[in-house]
Amino acid sequence: MHEKDIQFVEESFKKYYFDHFDLIHVPEKPEQREFGFQKFTGGMNRHISIKNDKELHLFLRNKVPSDVYCSNACYSFPNLPMSEKDWKGADLIFDIDAKDLNLDSRKEHSIIKCTSCNKISKLQDSCPHCNSQKLSVITLTCKDCIDATKNEVIKLSAILSNDFSIAEDNIKIYFSGNEGFHIYVLNSVYDKTESKERSELADYLMFRGAISERYGFKKSSFPELDDKGWKGRMSKQIFGSESKRKKIIKEIASNGESSFQVLLEKLKDTIGVKIDPNVTMDIHRIFRLPGSINSKSGLTKLYCENLEKFDPYKMACFIDDEPIEITANTPIKFELKNKKFGPYENEKIELPSFVAVYMICKGIGTLAI
Amino acid sequence: MITLGTDEITKYPFLAEGGQFLKDKGFSLEQFGLDPDLKNIVDNAYQRIETAANGNIYKSNLQNGSSTESNLSLEVFSFLIAVILLKLSGKNTLIQRFSLAEARRAEKFLEKDLQHSDENNEKLGIKILSELFSMNVEKQDGKFVVLISDYLKHSVHFHEKEWKLVNRHVDNGKVFLTSHEAVRLVRKELASYIRKKINSMSLPPGLDGFDDTVKKLGSIAKKFHVNIVESTEYPPCIKYAIEVLEKGENLPHSGRFLLATFLLGKGQTVEQIEPLFKNAPDYNEKVTLYQLRHLAGDQGSTTKYACPSCEKVKSNNLCFPVPACDKIINPIQFGRKIDA
Numbered sequence: 024m025h026e027k028d029i030q031f032v033e034e035s036f037k038k039y040y041f042d043h044f045d046l047i048h049v050p051e052k053p054e055q056r057e058f059g060f061q062k063f064t065g066g067m068n069r070h071i072s073i074k075n076d077k078e079l080h081l082f083l084r085n086k087v088p089s090d091v092y093c094s095n096a097c098y099s100f101p102n103l104p105m106s107e108k109d110w111k112g113a114d115l116i117f118d119i120d121a122k123d124l125n126l127d128s129r130k131e132h133s134i135i136k137c138t139s140c141n142k143i144s145k146l147q148d149s150c151p152h153c154n155s156q157k158l159s160v161i162t163l164t165c166k167d168c169i170d171a172t173k174n175e176v177i178k179l180s181a182i183l184s185n186d187f188s189i190a191e192d193n194i195k196i197y198f199s200g201n202e203g204f205h206i207y208v209l210n211s212v213y214d215k216t217e218s219k220e221r222s223e224l225a226d227y228l229m230f231r232g233a234i235s236e237r238y239g240f241k242k243s244s245f246p247e248l249d250d251k252g253w254k255g256r257m258s259k260q261i262f263g264s265e266s267k268r269k270k271i272i273k274e275i276a277s278n279g280e281s282s283f284q285v286l287l288e289k290l291k292d293t294i295g296v297k298i299d300p301n302v303t304m305d306i307h308r309i310f311r312l313p314g315s316i317n318s319k320s321g322l323t324k325l326y327c328e329n330l331e332k333f334d335p336y337k338m339a340c341f342i343d344d345e346p347i348e349i350t351a352n353t354p355i356k357f358e359l360k361n362k363k364f365g366p367y368e369n370e371k372i373e374l375p376s377f378v379a380v381y382m383i384c385k386g387i388g389t390l391a392i
Numbered sequence: 393m394i395t396l397g398t399d400e401i402t403k404y405p406f407l408a409e410g411g412q413f414l415k416d417k418g419f420s421l422e423q424f425g426l427d428p429d430l431k432n433i434v435d436n437a438y439q440r441i442e443t444a445a446n447g448n449i450y451k452s453n454l455q456n457g458s459s460t461e462s463n464l465s466l467e468v469f470s471f472l473i474a475v476i477l478l479k480l481s482g483k484n485t486l487i488q489r490f491s492l493a494e495a496r497r498a499e500k501f502l503e504k505d506l507q508h509s510d511e512n513n514e515k516l517g518i519k520i521l522s523e524l525f526s527m528n529v530e531k532q533d534g535k536f537v538v539l540i541s542d543y544l545k546h547s548v549h550f551h552e553k554e555w556k557l558v559n560r561h562v563d564n565g566k567v568f569l570t571s572h573e574a575v576r577l578v579r580k581e582l583a584s585y586i587r588k589k590i591n592s593m594s595l596p597p598g599l600d601g602f603d604d605t606v607k608k609l610g611s612i613a614k615k616f617h618v619n620i621v622e623s624t625e626y627p628p629c630i631k632y633a634i635e636v637l638e639k640g641e642n643l644p645h646s647g648r649f650l651l652a653t654f655l656l657g658k659g660q661t662v663e664q665i666e667p668l669f670k671n672a673p674d675y676n677e678k679v680t681l682y683q684l685r686h687l688a689g690d691q692g693s694t695t696k697y698a699c700p701s702c703e704k705v706k707s708n709n710l711c712f713p714v715p716a717c718d719k720i721i722n723p724i725q726f727g728r729k730i731d732a
Contacts, residue, residue, distance in 0.1 A: 188565025215541070216541055219548040222707065223544050226556060227557040234556075237560075251561070301708070
């Protein structure tokens with residue numbers, strides 16, 4: 024990012040942290056959390072202790088970080104090195120990101136930026152300008168992707184409350200600030216579970232590792248449609264209805280156990296929840312701080328009170344609309360605050376600041392001045 | 393604290409306060425080494441260890457039906473003396489085998505106690521599970537129900553897929569188990585409970601008369617000395633990582649971490665490993681060397697990073713298992729064979 028772009032984005036972020044401090048709070052037990060931040064110019068700063076909202080707001084205004092993080096874990100000494108922190112427990116966290124859903128529609132709102140010649144083009148395998156294959160893929164706003172990630176959040180919340188008995192009030196859903204959602208489970212019996220156990224929880228949610236002898240073969244019987252947990256969900260997915268169940272069981276039995284095992288493994292792509300297991304099993308992670316801006320997009324990580332009605336490109340976009348001239352470059356269009364922008368052919372254009380910040384953060388725009 | 397009658401102590405002798413039990417029955421430890429009339433108990437104790445060392449479970453008199461009070465006491469004595477003999481021998485292999493065999497013996501009783509229609513017995517089983525292993529168990533529709541979080545604490549030690557949570561009946565925060573499964577869940581911990589109890593016990597000074605038996609234990613222990621032979625072949629995940637790099641393709645961070653920590657774990661030096669990364673699209677010699685030194689614990693913090701587990705490798709989509717991977721939990725163990 025150019026110096027002038029950094030300056031502009033930092034100014035915009037600073038203004039946001041001044042105007043919207045009501046959206047930014049320390050989590051529960053702040054004195055036990057580890058905070059961390061990044062600047063546009065440098066690496067990660069970790070092991071920071073912040074005790075209350077006031078300290079946090081002051082910190083944001085002074086440092087103007089590109090990204091701010093806070094641990095899901097609680098420690099006795101959050102600002103000491105990892106081995107001396109004394110881990111006391113951690114919120115159970117989940118990351119659902121559109122990039123992990125492998126949606127077909129994703130191609131339509133992805134573009135490439137060549138790391139050799141820096142040119143931006145429509146999605147393809149190599150750079151049409153210099154043939155290089157060293158490309159970074161940039162994805163722009165997409166309602167379908169957000170809807171698909173919302174569906175995964177709904178699947179996750181249902182299993183968390185039905186199978187894991189987590190009270191709905193303790194499941195907190197946040198828009199990640201880019202292309203997905205972060206889900207926190209607060210004050211649960213899982214706070215003390217360690218990494219290996221969380222990895223098992225992740226496998227459960229993703230329906231990974233299911234074996235045929237527990238879902239119909241050998242000593243087990245084929246699940247009923249109204250069975251609890253995965254048996255019921257698997258049954259509904261495979262059989263659909265009671266009337267088809269017998270016929271399909273016959274088919275499964277005649278195809279043999281190994282093909283049933285393959286079927287079970289494929290089911291994870293449909294009925295499994297598409298979480299990033301590495302996030303869930305990490306008990307020392309510093310996770311993006313709710314209310315802070317995501318420098319990948321300039322959008323805010325925001326609490327979703329009503330997931331169904333939540334429109335991140337409208338509701339999580341808090342940068343003001345002061346016009347600014349930028350050189351915009353994107354072969355496809357995108358939508359912010361209910362307005363469509365682009366395509367732009369490397370052209371100078373005056374746009375509202377929130378669009379300029381989004382484009383600079385995405386790497387498809389640079390200040391014209 | 394669980395209070396037990398003699399018949400219960402016989403089933404779970406490791407729960408007894410050994411010294412107190414002997415005292416209550418009018419014996420002292422010293423007597424067993426010296427009194428010829430008690431020689432058969434020492435012999436029984438020896439047999440109990442020998443049976444365990446051979447991988448078998450000691451047949452209890454209880455199972456033969458002769459459960460008189462004195463027989464029950466003899467049974468507890470043989471356990472207590474076995475522990476003394478093991479302590480005197482100092483042979484860890486024997487202590488381990490004995491603990492596991494005793495755990496499996498107790499498992500059978502525990503399972504029966506859980507199934508038993510007599511409410512008291514069932515309560516004892518549940519109490520043992522809850523007090524020894526902090527696992528609260530409730531009985532519901534003939535099943536034993538534990539909290540998911542408690543279940544996971546134990547189940548993560550198993551490698552068989554049937555213990556994965558996804559293969560369990562889960563509902564409303566709980567896992568439903570048969571009595572056999574509930575008991576099987578704590579086998580390892582039961583064995584380690586017994587082992588810890590043996591290890592933490594202190595011997596009274598001046599114990600005489602056990603020398604011959606202890607010597608015999610020494611020769612049993614010799615049988616279990618093993619040589620481990622290691623093949624030099626790499627596991628498929630490591631071969632894959634090397635292949636990707638050789639082709640000049642991008643290996644994700646997790647793959648690079650796996651490869652580097654694996655080779656460091658096998659004793660290779662940073663300088664030997666570094667050239668492998670030369671074909672990486674974003675190769676930078678300085679950065680690579682710095683990162684490798686960091687992983688080796690030579691730079692930055694002195695933490696030496698260990699090779700990630702197979703489970704972690706799997707979750708990073710870097711696992712391509714072959715049959716030889718079946719019995720390992722970390723790539724570093726690939727190709728290790730016991731040469732008996």
